[in-house]
Amino acid sequence: MTDVTLQGISKSYDGRVQAVADLDLTIPSGQITALLGPSGCGKTTLLKIIAGLLPPTAGEVLFNGRAVTAIPAEKRDAVMVFQNHLLFPYMSVLENVGFGLRMRGVKKKLIERRVAEMLALVQLPGYETRTPRQLSGGQQQRIALARALIVEPEVLLLDEPLANLDAHLRDEMRDLIVSIQRELGITTVFVTHDQEEAVILAQHVALMFAGRLAQVGPPADFYERPSTARVARFFGGVNFVEGVKRGTAVTTPLGVFCVDHSPLPDGPVLLTIRPENVALGCAAPENMVLARLESRLYAGTHTRLRLLAETAVPDAPPLPIEVTAAAAAMRQYENEQTLKLHFAPDHIWLVPAD
Amino acid sequence: MDQEELDRAAGCRHWLVVGGMVTAVLLPFIPLIIWSFARRWFFPALWPTEWSGRAWSYVFSPGSQVLPALLNSVLVATAVTLLSIPIGLTAGRAIGLYRFRGRTLVQFLILAPTIVPALAVAMGIHVAFIRYGLADTRLGVILVHLVPVTPYMVLIMSSVFANYNPDFEAQARSLGARPWQVFRFVLLPAIWPGLVVGSLFAFIISWSQYLLTLLIGGGQVVTLPILLFSFANSGDNPITAALSMVFIAPALLFLLLSSRYLQGRSAAIGGFGKL
Numbered sequence: 001m002t003d004v005t006l007q008g009i010s011k012s013y014d015g016r017v018q019a020v021a022d023l024d025l026t027i028p029s030g031q032i033t034a035l036l037g038p039s040g041c042g043k044t045t046l047l048k049i050i051a052g053l054l055p056p057t058a059g060e061v062l063f064n065g066r067a068v069t070a071i072p073a074e075k076r077d078a079v080m081v082f083q084n085h086l087l088f089p090y091m092s093v094l095e096n097v098g099f100g101l102r103m104r105g106v107k108k109k110l111i112e113r114r115v116a117e118m119l120a121l122v123q124l125p126g127y128e129t130r131t132p133r134q135l136s137g138g139q140q141q142r143i144a145l146a147r148a149l150i151v152e153p154e155v156l157l158l159d160e161p162l163a164n165l166d167a168h169l170r171d172e173m174r175d176l177i178v179s180i181q182r183e184l185g186i187t188t189v190f191v192t193h194d195q196e197e198a199v200i201l202a203q204h205v206a207l208m209f210a211g212r213l214a215q216v217g218p219p220a221d222f223y224e225r226p227s228t229a230r231v232a233r234f235f236g237g238v239n240f241v242e243g244v245k246r247g248t249a250v251t252t253p254l255g256v257f258c259v260d261h262s263p264l265p266d267g268p269v270l271l272t273i274r275p276e277n278v279a280l281g282c283a284a285p286e287n288m289v290l291a292r293l294e295s296r297l298y299a300g301t302h303t304r305l306r307l308l309a310e311t312a313v314p315d316a317p318p319l320p321i322e323v324t325a326a327a328a329a330m331r332q333y334e335n336e337q338t339l340k341l342h343f344a345p346d347h348i349w350l351v352p353a354d
Numbered sequence: 355m356d357q358e359e360l361d362r363a364a365g366c367r368h369w370l371v372v373g374g375m376v377t378a379v380l381l382p383f384i385p386l387i388i389w390s391f392a393r394r395w396f397f398p399a400l401w402p403t404e405w406s407g408r409a410w411s412y413v414f415s416p417g418s419q420v421l422p423a424l425l426n427s428v429l430v431a432t433a434v435t436l437l438s439i440p441i442g443l444t445a446g447r448a449i450g451l452y453r454f455r456g457r458t459l460v461q462f463l464i465l466a467p468t469i470v471p472a473l474a475v476a477m478g479i480h481v482a483f484i485r486y487g488l489a490d491t492r493l494g495v496i497l498v499h500l501v502p503v504t505p506y507m508v509l510i511m512s513s514v515f516a517n518y519n520p521d522f523e524a525q526a527r528s529l530g531a532r533p534w535q536v537f538r539f540v541l542l543p544a545i546w547p548g549l550v551v552g553s554l555f556a557f558i559i560s561w562s563q564y565l566l567t568l569l570i571g572g573g574q575v576v577t578l579p580i581l582l583f584s585f586a587n588s589g590d591n592p593i594t595a596a597l598s599m600v601f602i603a604p605a606l607l608f609l610l611l612s613s614r615y616l617q618g619r620s621a622a623i624g625g626f627g628k629l
Contacts, residue, residue, distance in 0.1 A: 048524075052527075052528075053524045053527065053528060072527070073524070074527045074528070074529075074530050074531055074532055078528070079528050079529060079530075080524075080525070080528040082521055082524070082525050084521075086519070086525045088522065088526075088539075088540065088543075090543045090544070099526070099529055099531075099539075100530045103526075103529065103531045103532070103535050103539075104530055147529065148528075148529070151529060157528075
């Protein structure tokens with residue numbers, strides 16, 4: 001079991017472009033951690049730094065508390081699987097999967113046996129003699145995974161492992177990664193730009209914006225307790241109302257709201273509530289908002305409602321509110337109708353004002 | 355027409371084209387072969403009036419200059435090829451793979467020897483080579499052959515590297531390959547066809563150099579073209595013809611050996627890139 005610690009990691013190119021800036025992160029041992037962020041946020045750079053393929057401009061990489069920053073990629077106990085799987089096209093599946101062992105001078109007989117084991121693990125037994133060209137995208141990705149796992153790395157690094165796959169293959173691959181990781185207990189880090197993928201696959205998520213960590217924690221935190229409005233927006237948060245917090249009450253243009261918990265000090269804040277947590281039809285007058293239905297979008301499993309809420313401030317434009325309602329809401333409500341919305345105190349979350 | 359007939363028609367066309375090409379290549383050899391066995395062959399005779407094996411017995415006689423010249427040519431062309439490989443590999447990688455400041459200038463400078471007349475270059479180099487004691491030496495000839503050879507080698511290798519993904523090297527390192535293993539198991543197999551074609555060009559360009567060899571070698575380094583020209587000048591057609599065939603044989607052999615890298619899907623030099 002190996003945990004990975006990053007201490008003050010910075011990476012800049014040409015001394016100008018700052019890809020990663022003074023980043024501290026602990027990656028827990030034996031778990032799946034997602035490095036999440038929009039493209040160009042430095043997450044792949046960070047993965048390559050952990051793999052030893054890129055030297056950090058500053059900072060230390062530690063495996064189990066031991067600095068490995070100076071250890072080159074080929075001697076580090078970490079293997080990276082690239083986004084486009086990069087199977088060597090002039091080698092068979094056997095040679096591809098056995099590559100790492102061959103580089104270590106392992107005997108041919110033993111390589112063949114280990115390759116057979118690995119192919120069974122990724123559910124492609126008997127594929128030894130095929131060439132990469134004869135494999136589908138999903139199979140190539142699995143062979144690439146087998147090729148990485150055969151050298152028994154302490155840390156497995158996956159760059160966008162599901163990015164190039166069709167929807168159904170993506171589910172299959174995701175399940176495979178989870179089951180293999182559970183079986184081997186290997187510390188796994190994967191990079192993704194898809195927050196849903198991160199939440200489903202990982203036990204631990206590190207969200208990055210522009211080379212810096214925005215939030216680190218278990219997946220649910222990013223939905224329930226985002227640290228900033230930007231984090232909330234990245235995870236699909238759309239409803240934001242400016243307000244001033246005083247104790248458990250927040251005064252906003254939509255009225256005063258009661259809030260269950262917030263680590264923020266009193267002062268200006270942004271009140272946010274996830275669209276799926278807004279309740280329709282409300283009996284209690286507390287935390288109630290009146291809003292006019294503007295449009296409905298039927299999405300099969302649910303209906304997305306867009307509403308405009310009148311504010312108490314004269315001449316101010318109405319505030320847009322989005323609600324994810326049951327699919328039946330499509331028939332239940334009409335546009336132009338005024339609805340009562342309930343912002344339950346335990347669903348309201350406060351983030352610092354921008 | 356059914357599919358079978360269409361296939362047969364396509365097959366016919368294919369063999370017609372191949373046959374035509376082979377004929378076009380081999381036709382000039384026929385008078386050479388005849389000349390090499392002729393003693394007297396004057397206009398308007400359609401056929402030599404007298405035959406002789408003199409030319410060939412001269413070519414193979416141990417006392418003739420042919421064998422040393424052949425040896426010189428092989429030595430020089432091989433050395434030039436071997437020297438041009440590391441140059442082509444590094445320069446081709448830089449130009450094909452990376453976008454850097456002054457890249458266009460570097461490209462132009464590398465191509466310059468193909469634009470500037472060889473004579474102009476060689477005159478200048480000659481002066482410098484005399485000073486460094488490289489004139490009239492085999493080493494000098496090898497070095498000066500690199501002038502026309504390098505542009506082609508770099509051009510071919512940069513087009514090879516333009517289609518090369520260096521991430522494969524990173525992947526191999528991550529899997530535990532040491533630097534020489536990355537070179538041996540990842541880089542070399544990927545660029546091998548291009549390297550063979552580039553070497554073929556290098557060898558043939560060096561092999562057929564006359565002017566540069568004459569200028570820098572100063573008549574001291576006798577390669578096959580030098581010998582060939584001197585016989586052609588003296589008007590000894592049978593020996594010139596026999597020598598021409600000796601001259602062409604290795605190039606032809608080399609071409610045949612590497613032909614599989616020049617054709618079809620292996621696409622060693624998928625065009626010459628953007629130049």
